[in-house]
Amino acid sequence: MATPSSSSITSLLLAAFLVAAVGIAPHGAEGGASSAVVGLVTGVVPCSAGSSINVASVPAFPNATVQLRCGGRAVAGATADSSGAFAMNLGALTPATLMPLLNNKCSVVVTTPLAACDASLAGVAGTLMAPVQLLGDTGGGLGGLIGGIVGVVGQILSGVLGNIISIVPSAFSVV
Numbered sequence: 668m669a670t671p672s673s674s675s676i677t678s679l680l681l682a683a684f685l686v687a688a689v690g691i692a693p694h695g696a697e698g699g700a701s702s703a704v705v706g707l708v709t710g711v712v713p714c715s716a717g718s719s720i721n722v723a724s725v726p727a728f729p730n731a732t733v734q735l736r737c738g739g740r741a742v743a744g745a746t747a748d749s750s751g752a753f754a755m756n757l758g759a760l761t762p763a764t765l766m767p768l769l770n771n772k773c774s775v776v777v778t779t780p781l782a783a784c785d786a787s788l789a790g791v792a793g794t795l796m797a798p799v800q801l802l803g804d805t806g807g808g809l810g811g812l813i814g815g816i817v818g819v820v821g822q823i824l825s826g827v828l829g830n831i832i833s834i835v836p837s838a839f840s841v842v
C-alpha cells in the first residue's frame with residue numbers, strides 16, 4: 668500500500684513535471700498562453716441507480732448536467748449530449764488544479780435528478796457520481812503506483828503534443 672507521504676511526494680513530482688512540460692511544449696508562434704496544457708474530462712453518464720455501473724449495459728442519460736467537484740468545490744461543468752456523452756474543459760492545468768486530481772479528491776457529479784431520464788428512478792435517494800483517479804488504483808502497492816505514474820507521464824507527454832490531457836472518470840455509482 669502506498670503511504671500518504673509517498674503519495675504526496677509522487678503528486679509533487681508529477682505537478683513539477685507538468686509545469687516543466689508546459690515550459691518545453693513546442694510552439695512556433697511565440698509561445699505565451701497557447702503553450703498551456705489543458706485538461707479535458709470526458710465520459711458517458713448512465714441512466715441507472717446502483718454501484719460501479721457498467722455504462723455499456725444500461726441506457727445513457729441524455730442532457731445530464733455534470734460537474735467536476737474537487738474537495739466538494741465545483742471546478743468545471745458541462746451538459747451531456749443526447750447520448751449522455753460529456754466533455755468538461757478544465758482549462759489550463761496548474762499545480763493548484765492538478766494536485767486534487769492526483770490526490771483523488773475529484774469526482775464527476777451528476778446534478779440532474781435520475782427521474783429526468785427514467786421516471787421510475789424518481790424515488791432513488793443519493794447522487795450519481797464517479798471518482799476521477801488520475802493515477803488509477805494504487806492498491807497494487809509500489810508496482811501499481813509506478814504503473815500509474817508511467818501512465819500519467821505517458822499521457823502528459825502525449826498531451827503536450829496535443830496540449831490536452833484526457834481524464835476519464837471511473838464507473839458511476841449512486842452514493
Ligand SMILES: *[C@@H]1O[C@H](CO)[C@@H](O)[C@H](O)[C@H]1NC(C)=O
Binds near residue numbers: 729748749
Ligand atoms: C436533449 O436536449 C435537446 C436539445 O435541447 C433536445 O432536443 C432533446 O429533446 C433532449 N433530449 C432529451 C431526452 O431530453
